[in-house]
Amino acid sequence: MSHVPAADRYDKLEYRRAGDSGLDLPPFSFGLWQKFGTDYPYDTQREIILHAFDLGITHFDNADRYGPPHRAAQRVFGRVLAQDLAAHRDELILSTKAGNPIGPSPYHKGSSRKSLLTSLDNSLRDLGTDHVDIFYSHRYDPTTPLEETAGALASAVQQGKALYIGISNYPPEPAAEIAGLLRRAGVALLVHQPRYSLFDRRPEHDGLLDLAARHGFGLVVYSPLAQGLLTDKYLNGIPTGARAQNSTFLKPDVIDDTYRRRATALDKIAAERGQSLAQLALQWVLRQPQVTSALIGASSTWQLDHNVKALDFPPFTADELARIDEHGVHGTGLRR
Template identity: 80%
Template sequence: MPANGTPHQAAANRYERLPYRHAGHSGLRLPAFSFGLWQKFGTDHPYATRREIVLHAFDLGITHFDNANRYGPPHRAAEKFFGQVLREDLAPYRDELILSTKAGNPIGPGPYQRGGSRKSLLTSLDHSLRDLGTDYVDVFYSHSPDPGTPLEETVGALATAVTSGKALYAGISNYPPEQAHAAAGLLRSAGVPLVVHQPRYSLFDRGPELNGLMDLAARDGFGLVVYSPLAQGLLTDKYLGDSIPVGARARSSAFLSPDVIDDTYRERASALHELALERGQSLAQLALQWVLRRPQVTSALIGASSVWQLDHNVGSLDFPPFTEEELVLIDKHGVHGTAL
């Protein structure tokens, strides 16, 4: 039971807030926002806070919760945390949840704790099912391509995960377009279509536009679940001042260096911030709305360190579409490669 002894009672109106979009050509529909447990969902943050945020996300209609064996710290801690919430609060709603997990990126020194081999992927999936306390995940991803393993073997492991019933859908993450296209073809031949691809995408990282992944998604029929749409917090007002705030991610995260917060970044982010203010929204809301404007983007992955932040980000759905003039200004200041 939860610490307060009362399991969560989900909001009755939880399906009235968010739109749901088909993942590519599949029948799977995902909420416009998915919740990622990449950062701040390890044992270094209070359980009660993490639980509150996850349950509030579900009450908002966020049914898709994205995990990976690496997420923590330590590795697998985020899955164990979600498994406890599932057991104590969300078990009655398991059929309403889309749970995803990934394997392939390093989680330890052993040769089977990394890479895209059948051994690595399928063993990790079994551990994830144990930690989540569920018989299946809805989406199982290859976290990134492995040059040391034939793509046919990696794809075969994904297909086995689906045909064995341990996953309902297959996905890939961080694959460049040519490998994504090859993986989609191999999965299609195995009778297990590629449903989702998870790339990084934001105003400051337009890789999926520039490398052809957006066009490929439309042709091959998979949806994009994009991560880091706020560029690790750089597309918020947090870093617009002359100094990095105490407690900011750039002071402690291995994924964001304070060195990238330079004058060029501040100039571009400040211009986008001013445009957002003219529209009556925050920079974060503008950035999220911009990502979701693309039809190939099924869902944007967001995290949150508070319920307020979660509500604020979901509020990006409440603003009118961008005008052509606004999109020109956004293109001028949302320059690929900024702060990367």
């Protein structure tokens, strides 16, 4: 039976404007990066997606690479869209990305016109929709002229296959350049998707926050919980079945004494505020005015509810921010 969304779903979150655009996004966007491949039960995936929508999360972030196998996450969402959310397509912000390798073919990687636009057509097929709301270049490709990449992205909008354009994982210099190229093509850069957390503070250090303000694009940040390091999961070691035992993105060797000391100190600050470490970490990234939305995933509806409640706590005091800065050290837990 088709899902009936919660009637009060738009009363629960305060939406935020993406840069200088006219588009509002929820403070939390839902990412299908992990746990939405064929290795997880579809019924659980469907339940989580629909619960996110009931909470007022309208932005669902995908990519051709997400799975496993590649493209599987888009097909999962396409199935939920067809079964439950088709009548609400105009209320959804669907995004996808292309450019990261998805196969051995030279046309299954990189940011050439061929690779980007072919992937977009395949993603529309996977999702079962005639357009996405945001189409991203997934990463900077130094082997392709930025003019070609920008031209392909602009074409996606001009052809009606995307409403807005984003970039992801771009260093500041090419990000500034492609923002200018897109503007001259009549297609403003809506958002940049970098990694940002208390343990990965590159957007502060490399000038990306300032660049976003200067060029008028928003930031949709991913890994705000540092692959689970900014939760209580690893404070006392690595539990059985945890992501650190079998993940490409989180290795056991980063869960060392230095990590535990810093995470424990942050957990203590969070407890003093009556919140969890995860809620503190999410609230911390959202305090930046350039951050439009933080991408979160979930393996259960409880986890989703818990993380969204990060919005319910009072702002940080200057003293709390100073203490958080002391322990939220860039590079903690990053892969070696």
